[in-house]
Amino acid sequence: MASRRSHLTVPRTGMSRRQFLARSAALGAAGVSLPAFLAACGGSSDAGLFFENWPEYVDLTEGDVLGTVDRFIEATGIAMEYTDLYNDNNEYFAKIQPLLGAGKTIEPDIIAPTSWMAGRLIRLGWTEKLPVADIPNMSNLADGFVKPTWDPTGEYSMPWQAGMAGIAYNIDVTGREIKSVADLFDPAFKGKIGMLTEMRDTVGLVLMGEGIDPSTISTFGEAAVAFEKIAKAKADGQIRAFTGNDYLDDLANGNFAACIGWSGDLFQLSADTDAVKFVIPEEGGTRWADVMVVPKGAKNAANAAKWMNYVYDPEQAAKITAYVQYISPVKGVQEIIAADADPEIAALAENPLVFPDDEMNKRLRAFANLSEDVEAEFDAAFSEITGA
Numbered sequence: 536m537a538s539r540r541s542h543l544t545v546p547r548t549g550m551s552r553r554q555f556l557a558r559s560a561a562l563g564a565a566g567v568s569l570p571a572f573l574a575a576c577g578g579s580s581d582a583g584l585f586f587e588n589w590p591e592y593v594d595l596t597e598g599d600v601l602g603t604v605d606r607f608i609e610a611t612g613i614a615m616e617y618t619d620l621y622n623d624n625n626e627y628f629a630k631i632q633p634l635l636g637a638g639k640t641i642e643p644d645i646i647a648p649t650s651w652m653a654g655r656l657i658r659l660g661w662t663e664k665l666p667v668a669d670i671p672n673m674s675n676l677a678d679g680f681v682k683p684t685w686d687p688t689g690e691y692s693m694p695w696q697a698g699m700a701g702i703a704y705n706i707d708v709t710g711r712e713i714k715s716v717a718d719l720f721d722p723a724f725k726g727k728i729g730m731l732t733e734m735r736d737t738v739g740l741v742l743m744g745e746g747i748d749p750s751t752i753s754t755f756g757e758a759a760v761a762f763e764k765i766a767k768a769k770a771d772g773q774i775r776a777f778t779g780n781d782y783l784d785d786l787a788n789g790n791f792a793a794c795i796g797w798s799g800d801l802f803q804l805s806a807d808t809d810a811v812k813f814v815i816p817e818e819g820g821t822r823w824a825d826v827m828v829v830p831k832g833a834k835n836a837a838n839a840a841k842w843m844n845y846v847y848d849p850e851q852a853a854k855i856t857a858y859v860q861y862i863s864p865v866k867g868v869q870e871i872i873a874a875d876a877d878p879e880i881a882a883l884a885e886n887p888l889v890f891p892d893d894e895m896n897k898r899l900r901a902f903a904n905l906s907e908d909v910e911a912e913f914d915a916a917f918s919e920i921t922g923a
Contacts, residue, residue, distance in 0.1 A: 582616035584838040587643040589825060590619040592696065594858035603855055607845050613838050624652040631830070635661040640832035644839045647695045651735060653826045654685030654904040662691045663829040669840040672847035675866045680824065684750050684901045693843050694864035696855075697824035699891070699899060700736035701815040703782070703796035703804075708789045716744025716816045719793060720768055728774050729782045729794030730765065734917040735902040737777075737795055739821040741765055743900065749821065750900045755912045766920045777921040786811055798888045799861050813888065819898040824864065860889055 595602040601609065604617045621627055627648070631641050636659075648656060656662050667673055673693065680697070682689040704713040708727065719728050719741075730737045739749040741761040752758050768774050775791060776782075783804055785791040801813035829839050845851055849867030856863040856872060857880050863869075873884035883889050891899065905913060 582835075583613040584615045584645070584835050584842055585643045586615070586617050586645040586647075586827075586839075586842065587621050588617065588619055588647045588695070589621050592619065592647075592825075592859055593617070594854055603846065603851060606851070607842060610845065611841055613841065615838075615842070621647060624649050628652060628655070631661075635659075635831055638831075640834070641830050643830060644833040644835040645827050645829060645842065647825045647827055650683065650685040650694075650824045650826055651902060651904070653692050653828050655907075655910070656828060656830075657686055657691045658904070661831045663831055663833060663836055664690050665693065665829065665843070666836070666840050669837070670844045670847070672844045675847050675849060675852075677864050677866050679822075679896055679899075680864045683824070684904055685826070692826040692828050693847070694824040694826045696859060696861040697822060697864055698861050699798040699815060699820050699822050699888070700731070700733075700740060700795060701798065701813060701820040702740075702793055703786055703791075703801050703811065703813045704793035705786055705789055705791065705810050706812055707810040708792040713793050713812070713814060714817050716740055716818050719744075719795070720764070720773060722773070724792040725771070725773050726775050727790065727792035728768070729785060729791040730774055730777050731782070731795045732777050732779055732921055734913060736797075736821050736823070737765065738762065738913070738917065739900070739902050740795055740816065743819040743821075744816070746818070748900055749902045752903050753905070753909065755909060755916065758913070762916050762920065769920060799859075801888070815895055815898055817898075819900060822899040822901050824901075856889070857883065862889060862891065 593603050596605045604615055607613070608615050627646070634641055635656075653662075665673075667690070670693075676693065680694050683694075686692045702713050702716070702719065704718075706712070709718075709724070718724070719730075735749075738758060738761045741764055742749045742752070742758060745760050745764070747757070747760070749758075765774075776785070778785070778794070782791065782794050782796060783800055786794060786796070787804065787808060787810075796813065798813060801811065804811050827839075827843060829836050833839065846855065847865050849865055849871055852863050852865035853868045853871035856868050857875070860883065869884050869890045872890075873881055875881045887895055
């Protein structure tokens, strides 16, 4: 993507937000951890706003082309610290729990947990209500993200970016198009199927294959059929491996005929090979979002609202989309992308992995918010299957 230059973007390199999910254990072993901003009193940053986000998830300044953070600083005069050390939902939760759980504060004014984790933080009372009156651009929130399952009142979060989980396949190996979740269990592909270690995406897709909407479940019993089907497929040798982001290599080299995968990853991989395809199954796919929340007691909540308002301006949101190439939650971005002078960027407006059409959106579901005890039951059952 280094050749993609326009008024919207600067070159992007390195790992995607989703690629980093597979790296948390290695980073921990290397000694990389959340810095002193997790201190409960005061904080070390003198910035007027501190946003902790996932890696490679915003356009950065290069040369004389200002990235979003520097444009915000220039437009508002607010000093901002932006870091990209949010690398795993559970790891991050474990580090903030002793503080927020004890009524203390963490230093970031905004963090971007994945929707299910955001729902957990909201449920626990660890996030601030957003000052909606100070965020007029919240009116640009795309319809599909209004009052979502993780934030039913829509008062505590604003999506940053979103993506989809569906089926990726190598047509050179399958010899045919893949259209259904049932194809993952076709004996013809025995030993060549991959599933994700991300429980919600794997279980969510299998549930939809069974005709069950994953956004409506509230007990383990309601999802048991999916766990049983996955466990049997593993025992029968149908599943080659449960993977993080490393499924891409197995898919490209033919070790996987098909696997559950993420839209953003497959958008990038499909640019390198015509053999790799991505499809939202006939039964539907899962939709995830990483969402901005303000931790309880954040000292710069007013400036956080100004940032949220700024990035929900469609012109600013379009610059971010052109760089990260995930689904924008902001209305009007598609039209701005389509009008870009760079034909490669303008072409993104027609890509359903970046801008799902109405038909695709109707088949996407977010995983339900689970209570703490049910969450633990799901995690334990899935770990037993995957061996994680």
